[in-house]
């Protein structure tokens with residue numbers, strides 16, 4: 001949406017092809033994204049309204065691109081509904097996906113009630129639902145599930161999961177100050193002044209931070225029990241929990257790997273497209289399809305992509 005609005009401002013006609021029946025991507029699922037205080041809808045409404053009112057932007061929902069051919073100055077996209085669109089450039093702003101938490105089976109995702117992912121927590125909170133049925137006296141967040149690992153996940157840090165968990169830990173603690181809220185981490189990476197302020201506030205309000213990922217989430221007497229070692233104090237911990245939230249790693253969307261291979265987009269060391277690779281065949285990338293990014297960075301990256309396209313089209317015209 002950000003690329004489209006920027007390109008339209010530069011005078012181009014744009015066609016959006018969105019696989020889902022609504023615009024907005026993952027942000028639709030978020031509750032109150034950091035750095036706050038605005039809601040996801042407050043973030044999404046202005047660009048969506050601009051797109052609706054802009055005669056230069058055409059939106060195709062529940063649609064994908066089947067193929068893209070490019071002759072050096074113009075391309076042709078075939079869409080899944082049979083439509084063909086002539087275009088000067090193709091922008092992939094297709095985002096990323098969570099590493100499947102089942103890769104780390106000892107945390108009980110899918111087999112133990114009360115174990116959910118950060119994205120599922122966001123979705124439930126954004127719909128006004130309680131994260132679990134029943135009382136929530138104790139909540140444990142486990143960071144870096146399937147990330148920063150050579151096995152069972154991805155090697156990179158997703159950069160914003162610590163802030164996302166701190167934000168939700170603070171929310172659940174503020175909602176009920178007697179609730180035990182614990183974050184289990186490898187390192188806390190809340191880089192940036194607003195992010196660090198959230199971390200300080202969470203500590204001030206009594207959210208507990210323990211260094212050391214758990215080795216196991218088990219069930220005892222109908223309650224979850226999170227077991228591991230505090231690697232700073234060299235002490236074992238066992239934390240009873242009603243809700244365990246897994247902050248999963250983020251990786252390229254597997255459903256798009258065929259499309260990327262067809263468009264000759266090479267993967268770099270992290271599995272995301274090779275960074276700094278020049279645009280080829282009229283194809284540009286924007287936002288979190290390149291690497292994990294928070295909303296503000298993704299929107300900035302999208303505006304930069306629009307300028308890249310503008311510059312390359314001026315070069316094509318000058319040839």
Ligand SMILES: Cc1cc2nc3c(=O)[nH]c(=O)nc-3n(C[C@H](O)[C@H](O)[C@H](O)COP(=O)(O)OP(=O)(O)OC[C@H]3O[C@@H](n4cnc5c(N)ncnc54)[C@H](O)[C@@H]3O)c2cc1C
Pocket residue numbers: 017018019020023024025026027030032033034035063064065093094095096118119122160164167253256259286287288289293294295296298
């Ligand atoms: C658990 C979690 C919590 C987060 N919390 C925050 C937060 O608090 N604050 C913050 O700033 N950021 C947060 N983020 C990051 C935020 O979600 C991203 O910055 C943002 O979604 C990036 O937007 P995007 O457009 O690059 O990708 P996406 O939002 O993923 O959008 C990609 C779009 O492409 C569509 N698509 C994919 N493949 C195809 C295809 N083949 N054809 C057509 N359409 C396709 C998808 O349906 C989707 O609409 C969070 C992310 C996660 C996972």
